Amino acid sequence: MLTTRGLGKSFGGKTVLRDVNVDIAPGTITCVIGPSGTGKTTLLRALSLLDLPDSGVISLDGQDYSFPLQQGAAITPAPWPKLTAVFQSLFLWPHLTLRENILLPARNIDAAKAEKDIEGLIAFFEMQGFIDSYPNQASIGQRQRVAMARALILNPRYLLLDEITSALDVEQTVKILTKLGHLKERNIGVFLITHQIGFARKSADQIVFMDGGTVAERGGPDILDAPKTARLQQFLSAVHEVY
Amino acid sequence: MSVLDILMNYYPAFLSGLWVTMQLSLIIWGSGIVVGGGLGILGARYRIYIGLPSRTVSFLLSGVPILVFLFWLHYPAQAMFDVVIDPFYTGAFTLSVINIFSVADIVRGALVDFPQQYLTAAKVTGLTREQTIFKIQIPLILREILPPLLLLQVMMLHTTLFTSLISVEEIFRAAQRINAQIYRPVEIYTALGVFFLAVCLPVNGFALWLKGRYTRDLSER
Numbered sequence: 001m002l003t004t005r006g007l008g009k010s011f012g013g014k015t016v017l018r019d020v021n022v023d024i025a026p027g028t029i030t031c032v033i034g035p036s037g038t039g040k041t042t043l044l045r046a047l048s049l050l051d052l053p054d055s056g057v058i059s060l061d062g063q064d065y066s067f068p069l070q071q072g073a074a075i076t077p078a079p080w081p082k083l084t085a086v087f088q089s090l091f092l093w094p095h096l097t098l099r100e101n102i103l104l105p106a107r108n109i110d111a112a113k114a115e116k117d118i119e120g121l122i123a124f125f126e127m128q129g130f131i132d133s134y135p136n137q138a139s140i141g142q143r144q145r146v147a148m149a150r151a152l153i154l155n156p157r158y159l160l161l162d163e164i165t166s167a168l169d170v171e172q173t174v175k176i177l178t179k180l181g182h183l184k185e186r187n188i189g190v191f192l193i194t195h196q197i198g199f200a201r202k203s204a205d206q207i208v209f210m211d212g213g214t215v216a217e218r219g220g221p222d223i224l225d226a227p228k229t230a231r232l233q234q235f236l237s238a239v240h241e242v243y
Numbered sequence: 244m245s246v247l248d249i250l251m252n253y254y255p256a257f258l259s260g261l262w263v264t265m266q267l268s269l270i271i272w273g274s275g276i277v278v279g280g281g282l283g284i285l286g287a288r289y290r291i292y293i294g295l296p297s298r299t300v301s302f303l304l305s306g307v308p309i310l311v312f313l314f315w316l317h318y319p320a321q322a323m324f325d326v327v328i329d330p331f332y333t334g335a336f337t338l339s340v341i342n343i344f345s346v347a348d349i350v351r352g353a354l355v356d357f358p359q360q361y362l363t364a365a366k367v368t369g370l371t372r373e374q375t376i377f378k379i380q381i382p383l384i385l386r387e388i389l390p391p392l393l394l395l396q397v398m399m400l401h402t403t404l405f406t407s408l409i410s411v412e413e414i415f416r417a418a419q420r421i422n423a424q425i426y427r428p429v430e431i432y433t434a435l436g437v438f439f440l441a442v443c444l445p446v447n448g449f450a451l452w453l454k455g456r457y458t459r460d461l462s463e464r
Contacts, residue, residue, distance in 0.1 A: 048367060050367065078369075080366055080367050080368065080369045081367065081368050083367075085367045091360040091361060091363055095386060105369055108369060154369065
């Protein structure tokens with residue numbers, strides 16, 4: 001289980017996360033929704049132990065990381081790639097081909113298996129036509145598929161995703177979201193920031209609605225149909241107006 | 244007397260001058276790349292204590308013409324300290340200082356401006372520290388610094404000509420001496436141009452090859 005208790009984070013005196021408690025179980029999908037600037041990405045970066053919180057505890061399968069860390073202390077044991085993330089900006093290494101981007105970290109785990117697994121991922125994400133190109137030669141949608149493949153080949157226990165379908169067409173979005181559904185069978189816990197309310201309603205086990213740096217409401221997909229807070233109701237009305 | 248005749252008749256003088264030029268260049272290149280590279284790395288790591296002073300010196304040097312710096316170290320500085328130093332060493336020292344701080348600027352800039360997102364990706368995908376350095380950081384940094392670094396070294400080779408003005412017997416001074424004997428400036432300086440082409444073109448060619456081989460357009464479509 002990946003959990004946070006009392007997570008807090010400020011930037012230059014501005015509080016962006018306040019007493020955030022989240023539980024992500026393996027084999028479940030948690031969808032985080034909410035307006036822009038409410039701390040969703042900050043929470044994801046804190047959860048992935050990249051931008052460390054100012055206060056609180058993150059627990060990864062019983063291993064506690066308490067904050068603030070003592071000065072000069074490092075994150076030990078390193079939680080990656082058991083816990084991995086794919087960001088909205090995809091961070092593919094520009095000097096490596098897309099294939100090498102996927103294989104470089106995967107070879108650390110099992111080189112022979114990586115060579116085999118990548119073929120399955122290439123087929124699944126339909127990357128045959130561009131897998132040996134460099135990132136700058138691929139479209140944003142193609143790069144998003146590669147970034148997903150790079151994370152999935154690592155067989156993480158928890159996968160944190162920040163609006164990874166934002167640049168995809170409808171077909172590719174459906175494909176990736178379907179793939180996320182399959183991850184439940186592999187007992188991977190998925191934490192997904194998304195604006196795809198339809199996907200959240202259909203596939204999420206847990207919905208977390210963030211507002212003003214806090215978890216304003218949480219629950220099963222039913223909260224999308226019957227929100228308890230006025231703020232979520234207001235947010236969903238705005239979403240329905242657009243879509 | 245044609246250019247070829249001059250080259251045939253005076254090649255020992257040209258070669259001797261070229262040898263001094265190459266010795267100067269090797270000292271300047273070696274010290275610039277080793278010491279300047281080290282200074283750049285330390286400057287990026289200790290930005291206040293090393294980076295800032297190094298940038299300040301570099302900034303000040305950029306405002307002083309090379310010839311003025313060279314003359315100042317050759318005449319007033321030596322008179323001030325009451326020492327006489329072989330012009331070759333003065334020239335090598337002056338140009339090395341300039342190269343060291345210029346290389347340090349390039350290296351420090353590339354390190355400080357290294358896009359952190361590539362390190363984030365390395366971290367979350369579980370790359371080791373060594374893999375991150377050798378597979379991600381060094382290749383990307385080399386790609387960025389290689390072209391300006393090589394261009395700088397070719398430019399430093401050209402600046403060795405200034406040392407002739409403090410009596411270093413390098414190739415330009417050799418050409419001047421020959422010209423003083425036979426007064427054929429067109430042919431002699433054309434011959435000098437041929438020598439420089441012979442030395443600089445392979446270096447430039449190597450720089451172009453490295454650029455073509457290791458640097459690509461990384462801008463995203």
